[in-house]
Amino acid sequence: MPIRIGHGYDIHRTKAGRPMILGGVRFAESPIGLDGHSDADCLTHAICDALLGAAGLPDIGHFFPNTDPACKDIDSQILLRRVIATLAERGWSPVNIDATLIAEQPKIQPRLDEMKNTLAASLGIATDCIGLKATTNEGSDDIGRSLAIAAHAVALISKP
């Protein structure tokens, strides 16, 4: 059974008045959100790029250009589901995901199960096939000053 591994990384700047959506979950109480063309869910974008990378495909910006009006403010779970469909057309299915969010705020620990359940539904895999962690940047650089949020992800995919 062929298996492949991929890595993804994304970063978005924070902005007042924008929604804070991470892993498909909205942090309504957050005074800041993420700036971008889509809903700017950098965690989901990193997962998309890890999956696409594993399949040897171009990155998220190739499939969903930030000049496409159809992608404006789009829910990134829709993009993730399309990435899964693109992989499926080539015979690939996700096996597991592991991701790390780097953010001073919001605290994701209380919403971790909700985030995993949301991502699992989009990915079509069991919740226990998703690893999700967060760390602050210990106050350093733009992430440490809450000016940006970043995410890393790795994905394993397989073909029967």
Ligand SMILES: Nc1ccn([C@@H]2O[C@H](COP(=O)(O)O)[C@@H](O)[C@H]2O)c(=O)n1
């Ligand atoms: N956005 C975040 C950042 C961190 N956490 C949780 O806090 C723990 C301590 O963070 P450090 O940066 O001091 O290592 C971390 O292990 C996470 O459990 C969080 O929930 N959300």
Ligand SMILES: C[C@@]1(CO)OP(=O)(O)OP(=O)(O)OC[C@H]1O
């Ligand atoms: C998702 C897309 C498309 O709406 O836009 P952004 O939300 O700006 O995200 P980014 O990770 O910078 O690049 C991928 C994009 O093309």
